[in-house]
Amino acid sequence: MTLRSAYDDLPAEASAPAATDPALVDEALDLLSSRPLVVLTGAGLSTDSGIPDYRGPGAPVRAPMTYQEFVATPEAQQRYWARSHLGWQRMGRALPNDGHRALARLDPELLITQNVDGLHEAAGSRRVVALHGRVSEVVCLSCRTTSSRADLERELDALNPGWLERHGWAETRPDGDVDLDDTADFVVPRCGCGGPLKPHVVFFGENVPPERVARCYAAVEALGTEGALLVAGSSLTVMSGLRFVKRAAAGGTPVVVVNRGSTRGDALATYKLEVGCSEFLTRLAARGAGAHPLSGSPA
Template sequence: MSREVSVGEVASLLRDRGPALVLTGAGLSTESGIPDYRGPDGQRRVTPMSHQEFCATSAARQRYWARSFIGWQRFSVAEPNAGHRAVAELQRVGAIGTVITQNVDGLHQDAGTRDVIELHGSLADVECLTCGERTDRDLVQAFMDDANPGFASLALGLVGDGSRVSSQIRPDGDIVLADDAVQTFVPPRCLVCGDDTLKPDVVFFGGSVPKPRVEQCFALTEAAPVLVVLGSSLKVMSGYRFVRRAAAHGIPVVVVTLGPTRGDAETTHRIDAPLGVTLTALARELAARLG
C-alpha cells in the first residue's frame, strides 16, 4: 500500500539503491503546455482516435491528419520543462538509469536524457501501413502545408466562439476540430506506394506495443533495484503492467504525480505533488549527495 513520503526519503532510497528504472507519463509534459488525457481525478477528459478507427476508413485518416496538421504547429514547438531537465540531471548523477516513457513528444531527449525507450513510439516519425516506408514527420507536415493552402488560417479563424477548433493540443499532437471543418483537407499519401495509409509511428489507443519492446521493458523492470513512476495515473495497462511486475518481484515502487493512480496498491513510496518543483528539489538533493 502506498505511503506518502518526503523528497528526502525518496532521495535516500535512490542514493542507497539506485540507479532506478523510470516510467514516465503524460503528466510530466503538462508543464510544457501539452495537456494530458485525464484530470487530477484520473478521469479521461477527451477520447483520442483509436487504432481501429484510424485504419478503418480514408475519412477517419483525413480527419486525423487535418486535426494533427493544426496540432503539430503547437506540439512541435513545445520545450522541455523543469521536470524533464530534472530527470536528465538525476540520470547524470547516477540516481536513475533507463527511462521508459509513454510519451511521444521527444521532450526527454530534448532535455538531454539518454537511454530512453519510447514505449508508444514517436510522433517525429511516420510509417506507411501498406508498404512500410518511413518518413520524417516534418516532411509530411510540409507536404500537407503545400497541399492545403489557407487551411491553417481557416481552421484557426474558427477559434473565436470556441465551438469549431480548440487551441488545446493532446498528448498525441491531435487537436479538437469539427468534422465539417476538414472536408476539404487533402491528407498525405505515401510517396512510394501512393496509398493514403500514412500513420504516425505511435501506438494509438486500442493498438499494441510491439512485443520485443514490451519484453525488453519487462526484463529491465525485473532487474531494477527501484521503479520510479513520474506523471502517470497508470490507468492504461500499457504502463501499469510494469508496476505490477515490479511489485510481484518485491521491487520498491515510487510514484510522483498529482492525484490517485491505478497502482496505489502496489506503490511503496508516494509523493502527490506537481512534478516540476518536486523533481527539481529531488535532483538538487541527490546532486549534493552523489555529485
C-alpha cells in the same frame, strides 16, 4: 516504511498514503537517491511544457481515435490528419521542462516513457524507450517506410493553404490533435507506394511492439530489491505502463509514484506523492541520484 514484496495478495483497498507531507517527500527522495533507478513517465510530466494530459485533475473526458477507426476509411484518416496538422503547431514546438532536464541529469538505468512528444530525447536523456513511439515520425501502413513528420507537415501546408489561419483557434489535445469537426476539404498525401500514412505511434487498439516491452521488463527485473522504480506523471490507467509497476512490486522492488490524482498503481506503491513532477525531479537530481548503477544492467 515497509517495502512490499508482492502485489497479487494485496487487498484491493491497500495503498501507500498519498503524501504532500514534506517529511514523507524527503523519505521518498532519500530512498530514490540511494538506489539504481528505472523511471516510467506519463503525460503529467509534459504539462509544464504546455502539452495537456488526458487524465489529470480537471482534464475533460476525451475519446482519441482508435487504430481500428483510423484504418477503416479514408475519411477517418482525413479527419485525423486535419486535426493533427493543427495540433502539431503546439506539439512540434514544445520544449523540455525542468522535469525532463532533471531526468537527463539523473540518467537512470532506463527511462520508459508513455509520451510521444520526444521531449526526453530533446533534453538529452540517453537510455530511453518510447513505449508508444514518437509523433515526430510517420509510417506507411502498406510498405512500412518511415519518414519525417516535419517533411509531411511542409507538404500538408502546401496542399492546404490557409488551413492553419482558419482553424488555429482549436483546442489542442494531449496526443497532438485538436477538437475540430469541419475537416471534409482537407487534403491528405499518401506514401510514394500509394499507401496511407500514419504517425509512427501506438494508437489505442494497437499493441506495443514486444521488443520494447521485453527491454523494459528486463530493466525492471534487474533492479531486484536494491533498485527502485519511479513513476512520474502517469495515472497508470492503461496496462502498457501498469504492468511494469506490477512486475517491480512482485520482485520486491520499491515503487514511488509521483502524480497529482490517484493512479491504478497506488496499492503497489511504497510512496504515493501528490506533488509536482518537475519540482520533485529537480530535487532528486540535486541529490545526485542515479549514480548507483547496477552491475551488468540490461538497459
